[in-house]
Amino acid sequence: DRLHEKGDVADELALVINNTITKGGNILIPCFAVGRAQDVIHLLYRLKTKKAIPPIIPVYLDSPMAASADKSLLKYPEWLTVSQKECTQMFTGITINQDYDGTGQIIRQKGSKIILAASGMLSGGRVLEYLKHYLTNSKNTILIMGFQAGGTRGRALLNGAYELKIHGQYYPVRANVKEIGG
Numbered sequence: 001d002r003l004h005e006k007g008d009v010a011d012e013l014a015l016v017i018n019n020t021i022t023k024g025g026n027i028l029i030p031c032f033a034v035g036r037a038q039d040v041i042h043l044l045y046r047l048k049t050k051k052a053i054p055p056i057i058p059v060y061l062d063s064p065m066a067a068s069a070d071k072s073l074l075k076y077p078e079w080l081t082v083s084q085k086e087c088t089q090m091f092t093g094i095t096i097n098q099d100y101d102g103t104g105q106i107i108r109q110k111g112s113k114i115i116l117a118a119s120g121m122l123s124g125g126r127v128l129e130y131l132k133h134y135l136t137n138s139k140n141t142i143l144i145m146g147f148q149a150g151g152t153r154g155r156a157l158l159n160g161a162y163e164l165k166i167h168g169q170y171y172p173v174r175a176n177v178k179e180i181g182g
Contacts, residue, residue, distance in 0.1 A: 009043065009180055010043055010046060010047060010052070011052075012180045013043055013044075013047065013143075013180060014047050014052040014053050016141055016143055016178050016180070017047070017053045017057070017114065018053060019141075020112065020139070020140065020141040020176070021053075021054065021057065021112045023139045024112060024139050025112060025137065025138075025139030025140040025141060025175075025176075026112055026113050026114075026115065026134055026139075026140045026141075027112075027113070027114045027115070027140070027141050027143055028115050028117070028127070028130050028131070028134050028140065028141070028142050028143065028175075029114065029115065029116045029117075029143045029145060030117060030118070030119065030120050030121070030122050030127045030142070030144065030146075030154060031063075031116050031117070031118060031120050031145060031146060037061060037063065037116050037118070040116055040145060041059070041061065041090055041091065041094060041116070042090050044059055044090075044093075044094075044114065045089065045090035045093055048093060057112060057113065057114060058095065058109075058111070058113040058114070059093065059094040059095070059113070059114045059115075059116070060094065060095050060096075060097060060106050060113060060114070060115045060116065060117075061094050061095070061096045061097065061116045061117075062097045062102070062103055062106065062115060062116070062117040062118075062126045062127075062130075063116070063117055063118040063125070063126065100126070103126050103129050103130075104129075107129065107130065107133050115130055117130055120146045120154070121146075121147075121148050121149060121152040121153070121154040121155070122152060122153035122154040122157070122164075123152050123153065123154075128166050128167065131153075131164065131166055131171065132166055132167075132169075132171060134175055135164060135171045135172070135173055135174065135175050136171055136172055136173075136174050136175070137174060137175060138174045138175065138176070139175075140175040140176070141175060141176040141177075141178055142157060142175050142176070142177050142178070143178050143179075143180065144157065144158060144177070144178065144179045144180070145179075145180050145181075153166075157173065157177045158177065158179055161173055
């Protein structure tokens with residue numbers, strides 16, 4: 001029941017990332033572990049290669065399921081529309097965290113970074129830990145790049161919620177909330 005925008009997703013993504021980095025913030029991209037995460041990783045790889053975003057900006061994928069999907073793509077390159085070489089290169093440019101303790105280390109790391117974490121609709125998973133830390137800071141951006149069903153935290157953010165309840169506690173929404181469709 002919706003039409004996808006016709007604009008260039010890569011250009012929009014670069015703009016959001018560069019604006020956030022300029023402010024010294026972090027970019028949190030809640031994403032679905034299989035499919036969407038890999039699409040976004042490929043977009044980030046292309047943007048870094050073209051220097052549309054700083055090539056040195058750290059990118060973290062924090063999802064054990066997404067990490068497993070990544071391994072499958074590398075094992076079966078015939079499933080892809082990109083070359084095996086490009087697929088290998090795009091995954092070498094990111095840090096994959098599969099350990100919950102690593103989540104805290106990523107959060108505590110100083111400097112701007114891009115984090116992809118599941119779940120895509122902010123309904124559970126490690127993305128909630130990042131939300132607790134990044135939602136209250138106006139330098140940060142929560143970037144929604146997938147469908148958000150009614151009743152989810154993701155939909156609430158897109159509808160302009162001023163606070164979100166996470167693990168029984170309310171967090172004010174001060175981060176920038178952006179959406180890129182397509």
